Amino acid sequence: MAVSPPRLPDLPLNALRAFEAAARLGGFAAAAAELGVTPGAVTAHVKQLEAVLGAALFVRGPRGVELTPLGARVLPDLTAAFDALAHAGQRLRAEARPRQVHIATLPAIAQLWLSPRLPALRAAWPEIAISITAMEAPPNLKRAGFDLCLFPSAEQGFVLAEDWLFPVCAPGMAARLRRVEDLAEVPCLTDASWREDWALWLAGQGVAVVPRGPVFSLYALALEEAVNGGGVLMGHSALVERHLAEGRLVRPFAHELRLPRALRLWSARPLRGTEAAARVAEGLRAPR
Template sequence: MPLRLPPLPALRFFEAAGRHQSFKLAAAELNVTPSAISHGIVGLEAALGVELFVREPRGISLTASGADYLSYVSEAFSLIAIGTQRLPNHRADRPIALSCAPTFASRWLLPRLAGFRARWPNVNVSVDTSHRQVGFPVDGFDFAIRMSRAPVAGTAWTRLFGERFVPVCSPAYLETLRETRSDEQDNGQGSGQVNVSLRHATLIHVNAASEDWQAWLDATGTDGTDGTGGTDGIDTNGGLRVDTIQLAFEAASMGLGVALGRRPLVDSDLARGALVEACANTIASTTAYWLVSAENAESAIRRPELADFKRWLVGEAAQFDTQAATQEAHR
């Protein structure tokens, strides 16, 4: 007797909506309208006789039944994807698919890919920088590079390296921050020492960043919570706000203020002089870059190039991390 399955397109809609917790994001991923997602799931709920989502004005969330069902549906799609990829000669020449943030891709990954291509000239790499969650292996990605404080269960995580934060600005803007400090009250001599302070600076904030100016101020012991406390009096509430790290660096290079430089992403700007360090206080981030993949993906899919790429990328990260630590020690 044949299995009686729910409509497969509706299951695909449900899997994406459940993973994103959003009809809109699921629609963008599957290239359909949010209305199509909603209607498909309504039909699925009717066919199953179970409510899968709680619909509220602020968004959707899975019901207990929906969350339980999603685990089975996601596993089923993963098995189909893996089985398809393991067919003899199935897309044997397809590129390695990698998802990562655009700034990381342009400033760290792409400059190093020439080295990978030199060693494996017949292996192609596809880099996707869209801001969306990645489901392994359903979405067709082999790897993702993500920022996180710790690994997340259900996938394989390999730590690459962490960032270091240092305030940066354009050379011209730095001159506007220089102050002449008189020490007459201290020793009666008036040294005229030049000092750089951020208290009059326009801070450039990145809205989506999990760590930003407040983290730097806290770690360096600077009071900047309300613009009135402490000796520096740095106001974290004002300033310029942008939605990407790339825009923050560009705004700083244009003299619009001081951005929180994230090494290694800001290294190329510092090297060519477009940006300079506004002060020497550098702190380590609490998050790190991780290489993420499906568990045992390199062996299960029988694509040796995946293992080669992972070893190469982890090696590049280790080499960079060692160099960065040496440079920081010399600083």
């Protein structure tokens, strides 16, 4: 009677995924951020994989982790395998829902630049469903299921809008500002992600002003506080254009600073082999 040989158990997929991300990104915290889990979960998965293998994949030290020779040898194959798996998953989703377009962007861009443009996109292509995910940094498009990325960048993608810096405030607040030095007497609002904005703009003024005021975790909140007369905000041109056009904000000073980055649109792959993402990209590139 034929005897089937015993089948070796498969290595745990989640553990392999955690190891690959930690090895590629250089740490458990970065892997956790990409995978959407806690660093403790990544640590547990890697320990599980090492236990199953009976071999170490990382050397733990006071300054972090380093790959062992074994870990370094297997990483390229695992990265290629997970990239291929992600690509296959993206293709499945795309062909299952060919009229859905998923955009990743910054929270401020989603609220202040992209949202006002959605009605025109829906009117032009009512059959296309557009979904938006707000995040603080561009995703790994080889792994994430996004069709388009919309982020400030110095070089990647199609330029949708240049990024100019200049102070903005409500008209009543502007009446109190005659000189740049007057900024020392009013609240200067700051976005937590762009803390350097005030220093960059003031560097070109030659004025020793130390801006003081509250820091906001969301740019849209800081912008609303400026509209309500709560202080002066360093405006990013693409994000404050509508408020300036409607007169809710004004520019108290003429000086503006062009940043090396710009608001750019890109995709890391052909636009899903369908026309939906290409049409949305075309609509976003069209001048208003």
